[in-house]
Amino acid sequence: MTTCLANVLEDIPDQHQKKYPGKLPLLDFFAGSGLVSYALSRYFDLVWSNDVCPKKADVFRTNYPDKPFKLASIAGISGDDVPAAALSWASFPCQDLSLAGPAKGIRASRSGLVWEWLRVMDTMKQKPPLVVAENVIGLLSTHEGRHYAELHNALMSRGYRVGAIVLDAIHFVPQSRPRVFVIGVDVHAPRLREFESNGPNWLHPLAVIRAAAGVESFVWWNMPQPRNRAQNLSDIVDxxxxxxxxxxxxxxxxxxxxxxxxxxxxxxxxxxxxxxxxxxxxxxxxxxxxxxxxxxxxxxxxxxxxxxxxxxxxxxxxxxxTPREAAKLMGAPRGFILPTSANDAYRAMGDAVAVPVARYLAKSLLSKIAAVSYGHP
Structure with missing residues (x-):
């Protein structure tokens, strides 16, 4: 089925279209310092975001004072308080899934907050047709893929077609930073076949292939490979x-x-x-x-x-x-205001998603899928 993007944009609910012409509404859960919201801003407009960390909230609000941000634990958020959106993004905590830690798993206290994200969406008046859950490679590889399977099946049971990809920041900036992006789209939305393949492609290293073998109806998302990056570490060190x-x-x-x-x-x-x-x-x-x-x-x-x-x-x-060099390695905008405390600045960058990674994903895949899924009957 072929869908014209211009026609889809005309079908976006009038209230949002008048406020954000040509863009689709975004929810940013676990928003941190706001790099995801910034990265996606060319294609989506932020209508709601949250985080529980006051220091990260200060960074977010300092850099984006006109954007909505709710400082609160996700456990206390109701779906009734969250507006309708085309995309719900969740960079949920990685501590219990990281290979560098004890790997307690996706049901542990910190990484287990992903279930609160799903609870919030369950109670929303209108379910977002497109969802992204971002985390470390351990989501796929720890305990033989069991944690990924739990999340995959949970999204499928909520009416999403689901697959995972791995994108490494090394394609865009001189930092080795592979991250998993679990992408789900409403099963009733029109399918864009050019963004799916029949099996693994460059987005699916061995960890993805193994995890996919343990679940049903895995979607092999596809998009063009990025060009070679322009800089090395030596180019950005002061x-x-x-x-x-x-x-x-x-x-x-x-x-x-x-x-x-x-x-x-x-x-x-x-x-x-x-x-x-x-x-x-x-x-x-x-x-x-x-x-x-x-x-x-x-x-x-x-x-x-x-x-x-x-x-x-x-x-x-x-x-x-330095914190400023760290910001460059994350692709943060040149004028991004960092905390005065070095540790707070390192935390703001080290716990974020690299800007060019999220932006490329939005440009090459998410914006296309969201355009045909948001507002679809």
């Missing part, structure tokens, strides 16, 4: 920022494993990123040599902050990645 002094740099450099130290002196790079980790009972500073940053984290532990090893003449010095 070399005018002072490094640690010689003594502190020497202490950090002493933590580099011998094989990494040999590569450091031969790699030809001027900037090399790394994380401190515990290996065989001792702390080490592990580096990567592809001119790409490791996945940004929240500042919750001793190994959470990313280090830079920088060539200074004939010597190497160290320093931490």
């Amino acid at each position: 070399l005018t920022i002072p490094c640690h002094d010689a003594a502190r740099s020497k202490k950090n450099l002493a933590l580099i494993p011998l094989n990494h130290l040999l590569r450091l002196n031969e790699c030809g790079l001027n900037v090399v990123p790394g994380y401190k980790r515990i290996r065989q009972g001792r702390q080490v500073l592990e580096l990567r040599f592809d001119d790409v940053a490791g996945c940004l984290r929240t500042p919750g532990g001793g190994s959470s902050k990313q280090f830079l090893v920088i060539r200074c003449g004939s010597q190497w010095r160290t320093r931490l990645l």
Whole structure:
């Protein structure tokens, strides 16, 4: 079935169309610092958002003072308080699904808040025809895909056709940050066959394929591959920022494993990123040599902050990645206002979705599906 986008836009409910001409309404659950809302703003207009963290709420409201934001636990939100929308997005907490943690699962206290998201939509007067749940790769891989299967089946039981994809920020910015996007569309909405394939494609690494094998009616979403990114880490690091002094740099450099130290002196790079980790009972500073940053984290532990090893003449010095550099790695807009506290700024970025990833997903897939599903009988 072929549908003209212009005709669909004409069918958007009049009240919303008068306020937001040409765009579709968006709900942003677990909105954090607002990078998803910003990324999707070219194609969707935010009509409601929420988060429980006051510090993230401050970042959101500082950068988007005219956008609706409700500071509250999702557990206390009723569907009666949420307006109708074309897309409901939920970047629900990842702590219980992360491979770096105990992986308590999708029924645990934090990651289990995804069920509150579903409860809210169950009680809305009009169910959003398009939903996206975003999380870490552990959603697919922990406990042999059981957690993904629970979410997949829960969405199917609510009348959605469901599939998952993996998008890595490395396609757009010099940061390795793969994330899972579970996408569901109303079963009654017209199907756009060009956005589905008959089996795995570039969006479906092995973790997706294995998870798909454990569920029924998996949708293999498809969209064009992005162009190669334009920048490497070396292009965004500010070399005018002072490094640690010689003594502190020497202490950090002493933590580099011998094989990494040999590569450091031969790699030809001027900037090399790394994380401190515990290996065989001792702390080490592990580096990567592809001119790409490791996945940004929240500042919750001793190994959470990313280090830079920088060539200074004939010597190497160290320093931490700055909050502003972290913002660049997330694709945040140039004028994005960060908290004055470095830890709060790291948290605002490390717990977010990279802007160009969400924007590409909206441009290449979500906006097309939403256009034919919103307001459809």
